Amino acid sequence: xxxxxxxxxxxxxxxxxxxxxxxxxxxxxxxxxxxxxxxxxxxxxxxxxxxxxxxxxxxxxxxxxxxxxxxxxxxxxxxxxxxxxxxxxxxxxxxxxxxxxxxxxxxxxxxxxxxxxxxxxxxxxxxxxxxxxxxxxxxxxxxxxxxxxxxxxxxxxxxxxxxxxxxxxxxxxxxxxxxxxxxxxxxxxxxxxxxxxxxxxxxxxxxxxxxxxxxxxxxxxxxxxxxxxxxxxxxxxxxxxxxxxxxxxxxxxxxxxxxxxxxxxxxxxxxxxxxxxxxxxxxxxxxxxxxxxxxxxxxxxxxxxxxxx
Amino acid sequence: xxxxxxxxxxxxxxxxxxxxxxxxxxxxxxxxxxxxxxxxxxxxxxxxxxxxxxxxxxxxxxxxxxxxxxxxxxxxxxxxxxxxxxxxxxxxxxxxxxxxxxxxxxxxxxxxxxxxxxxxxxxxxxxxxxxxxxxxxxxxxxxxxxxxxxxxxxxxxxxxxxxxxxxxxxxxxxxxxxxxxxxxxxxxxxxxxxxxxxxxxxxxxxxxxxxxxxxxxxxxxxxxxxxxxxxxxxxxxxxxxxxxxxxxxxxxxxxxxxxxxxxxxxxxxxxxxxxxxxxxxxxxxxxxxxxxxxxxxxxxxxxxxxxxx
DNA sequence: ACCCACTGTTGCGCATACCGCATCGATAAA
DNA sequence: TTTATCGATGCGGTATGCGCAACAGTGGGT
Numbered sequence: 001x002x003x004x005x006x007x008x009x010x011x012x013x014x015x016x017x018x019x020x021x022x023x024x025x026x027x028x029x030x031x032x033x034x035x036x037x038x039x040x041x042x043x044x045x046x047x048x049x050x051x052x053x054x055x056x057x058x059x060x061x062x063x064x065x066x067x068x069x070x071x072x073x074x075x076x077x078x079x080x081x082x083x084x085x086x087x088x089x090x091x092x093x094x095x096x097x098x099x100x101x102x103x104x105x106x107x108x109x110x111x112x113x114x115x116x117x118x119x120x121x122x123x124x125x126x127x128x129x130x131x132x133x134x135x136x137x138x139x140x141x142x143x144x145x146x147x148x149x150x151x152x153x154x155x156x157x158x159x160x161x162x163x164x165x166x167x168x169x170x171x172x173x174x175x176x177x178x179x180x181x182x183x184x185x186x187x188x189x190x191x192x193x194x195x196x197x198x199x200x201x202x203x204x205x206x207x208x209x210x211x212x213x214x215x216x217x218x219x220x221x222x223x224x225x226x227x228x229x230x231x232x233x234x235x236x237x238x239x240x241x242x243x244x245x246x247x248x249x250x251x252x253x254x255x256x257x258x259x260x261x262x263x264x265x266x267x268x269x270x271x272x273x274x275x276x277x278x279x280x281x282x283x284x285x286x287x288x289x290x291x292x293x294x295x296x297x298x299x300x301x302x303x304x305x306x307x308x309x
Numbered sequence: 310x311x312x313x314x315x316x317x318x319x320x321x322x323x324x325x326x327x328x329x330x331x332x333x334x335x336x337x338x339x340x341x342x343x344x345x346x347x348x349x350x351x352x353x354x355x356x357x358x359x360x361x362x363x364x365x366x367x368x369x370x371x372x373x374x375x376x377x378x379x380x381x382x383x384x385x386x387x388x389x390x391x392x393x394x395x396x397x398x399x400x401x402x403x404x405x406x407x408x409x410x411x412x413x414x415x416x417x418x419x420x421x422x423x424x425x426x427x428x429x430x431x432x433x434x435x436x437x438x439x440x441x442x443x444x445x446x447x448x449x450x451x452x453x454x455x456x457x458x459x460x461x462x463x464x465x466x467x468x469x470x471x472x473x474x475x476x477x478x479x480x481x482x483x484x485x486x487x488x489x490x491x492x493x494x495x496x497x498x499x500x501x502x503x504x505x506x507x508x509x510x511x512x513x514x515x516x517x518x519x520x521x522x523x524x525x526x527x528x529x530x531x532x533x534x535x536x537x538x539x540x541x542x543x544x545x546x547x548x549x550x551x552x553x554x555x556x557x558x559x560x561x562x563x564x565x566x567x568x569x570x571x572x573x574x575x576x577x578x579x580x581x582x583x584x585x586x587x588x589x590x591x592x593x594x595x596x597x598x599x600x601x602x603x604x605x606x607x608x609x610x611x612x613x614x615x616x617x618x
Numbered sequence: 619a620c621c622c623a624c625t626g627t628t629g630c631g632c633a634t635a636c637c638g639c640a641t642c643g644a645t646a647a648a
Numbered sequence: 649t650t651t652a653t654c655g656a657t658g659c660g661g662t663a664t665g666c667g668c669a670a671c672a673g674t675g676g677g678t
Contacts, residue, residue: 002386002390003390003393004314005313005314005386006665019625019626020625020626020627021624021625021626029666029667030666030667030668031625031626032626032627032628032666032667032668032669033665033666033667034626035626035627035628036627036628036665036666037665039627045393045397046397047397047587047590048587051586052625052626052627053625053674054624054625054626054672054673054674054675055624055625055674055675056625057625057626060586060587061453061587061588061589061592062396062397062587062589062590065393065396065397065402065589066393069389069390069392069393070389072385072389073385073386073389073390076381076382076385076386077311077314077382077385077386080378080379080381080382081311081312081378081382083378084312084354084374084375084378087371087374088354088355088356088371088374093374144370277369278356278357278369278370278371279370280370280371280374281356281371283370315636328654328655329654329655329656330653330654330655338637338638339637339638339639340638340654340655340656341637341638341639341640341655341656341657342636342637342638343655344655344656344657345636345637345656345657346636348656361654361655361656362645362654363643363644363645363646363653363654363655364645364646364653364654365654366654366655
């Protein structure tokens with residue numbers, strides 16, 4: 001038979017307080033409860049732990065050893081439960097998110113900064129990549145959630161619309177179109193168009209937009225990295241179209257951006273989680289922070305807007 | 310509210326076995342018991358730990374963390390109890406004994422060797438000193454017990470007679486008395502007597518013996534250490550009288566010993582423990598070994614004899 | 619010398635925690 | 649479709665844990 005946690009805790013309290021009455025007061029239980037618990041412990045261990053002199057109690061040799069062990073066990077339980085409670089409250093642990101580079105670089109940094117300020121013991125892990133890779137991370141469990149565009153729906157994923165991100169025309173600073181307040185896709189189609197690589201979700205949308213505008217615009221050049229596209233635009237090699245959140249990634253070159261209509265094209269960024277799967281508490285806390293920012297209408301770059309359902 | 314050890318242990322078993330039924334078989338409890346225990350744990354923690362798919366169970370993120378913590382707590386309890394059981398069975402811990410140098414050097418070494426062979430995880434600590442110091446160690450708790458002569462009885466000490474140790478005459482190898490088989494105290498009184506220091510219990514007995522024999526024998530010389538006395542005897546400066554157990558300590562010199570009568574003088578060596586005080590289990594085990602040696606009549610030096618009550 | 623205040627122990631009754639049995643609903647395998 | 653196996657749950661009996669109250673031993677104060 002093993003000693004119960006209750007018995008060990010009672011014994012530790014009595015031994016430390018050097019008395020049943022004092023220990024009982026501290027533990028908020030009756031003195032008789034402790035008397036019995038310690039008595040039971042002695043019976044279970046088959047040894048006397050305390051020398052009860054009516055005026056005070058003192059430990060036997062076996063009592064000393066038992067105290068050492070009991071303290072370890074009780075402390076292991078106490079600290080373990082504390083640790084667990086913190087985890088369950090989202091105060092410790094890891095948040096693993098997968099996002100598009102634009103979200104990672106533009107939308108998240110301030111979020112993470114705020115989050116880390118509130119929950120310094122939670123590690124944040126960001127895995128950036130393109131849409132397919134990002135969704136894959138969520139599906140295989142590497143990431144707790146994603147913030148990304150979503151092409152095709154999957155019944156293994158659950159979406160929470162987060163933000164609308166409007167495409168804007170990207171032009172060299174001195175380009176004639178830069179004088180306008182608004183530019184159309186038709187306007188862009190008349191210029192050499194600099195596109196991102198075909199695996200990017202942005203590319204899918206620009207292609208569709210040109211088609212919708214009845215224009216054909218085979219890219220004058222393609223680049224995988226948007227900063228590269230930015231560089232090309234700055235060098236005057238052509239124009240491009242990018243979602244508002246991507247604009248800050250275009251680099252330090254002299255590019256400007258203008259509203260882009262006919263049609264107005266938006267991509268939608270969703271929070272994506274695995275369907276029917278509980279999130280780790282820390283991840284829930286992070287998503288709560290995102291929702292909070294949305295509810296408060298926290299500032300976002302021009303062209304982007306929170307989705308309020 | 311905290312999770313109980315029972316709940317945590319149940320959860321660990323279920324999580325490891327990846328199933329309630331299998332875990333129940335291992336733990337020798339019914340499946341329903343585990344189902345309830347885990348369910349209770351989830352309720353207490355306020356979070357789902359297991360995804361129950363009718364065919365198998367898998368851990369949620371919170372379940373993983375809970376498993377880590379629960380394993381630590383359960384393991385701390387398991388190993389703590391094991392450690393404690395070993396201590397209580399006298400298989401670990403420390404035996405602290407205080408004894409006269411003669412006992413420490415002559416009687417104990419083989420005992421300790423046997424003891425350590427049987428209980429290798431018990432440390433043995435020997436504190437040797439003269440009777441008063443030895444009894445002091447027991448009284449203040451530094452030593453679990455003593456093996457020593459006892460002058461005055463104390464109600465704070467309890468005695469268990471162990472061995473009788475007869476005084477023998479100690480002579481230079483070439484001394485005329487060495488030709489006899491038996492020597493009397495009167496014979497010794499006619500020679501220069503070499504005594505141990507007045508704080509030794511041996512001295513008290515030699516003084517009393519001379520008085521009883523009607524002889525007066527002021528020491529020709531005194532030394533604190535019996536090996537010194539042995540050296541003096543070997544050098545032919547005189548004779549002495551020592552308990553049989555002390556003889557091996559007289560040193561490598563050319564001394565012989567003979568039976569010493571008129572009167573026969575014995576000192577009694579007792580096991581001495583604090584009255585109304587439980588001994589540490591390992592100490593009890595050591596004393597049991599001593600009793601065992603006595604019961605078996607284990608060999609002792611000529612002149613010494615176990616006391617069998 | 620007596621009494622009082624304070625200690626831990628113990629008998630008792632109540633609440634509930636715990637357990638196993640039996641059964642149910644769901645689901646994968648045959 | 650049937651069957652076997654899984655975990656969940658209703659139920660009743662028992663064990664455990666608790667506080668109250670009465671008790672016994674002891675040291676300090678009068």
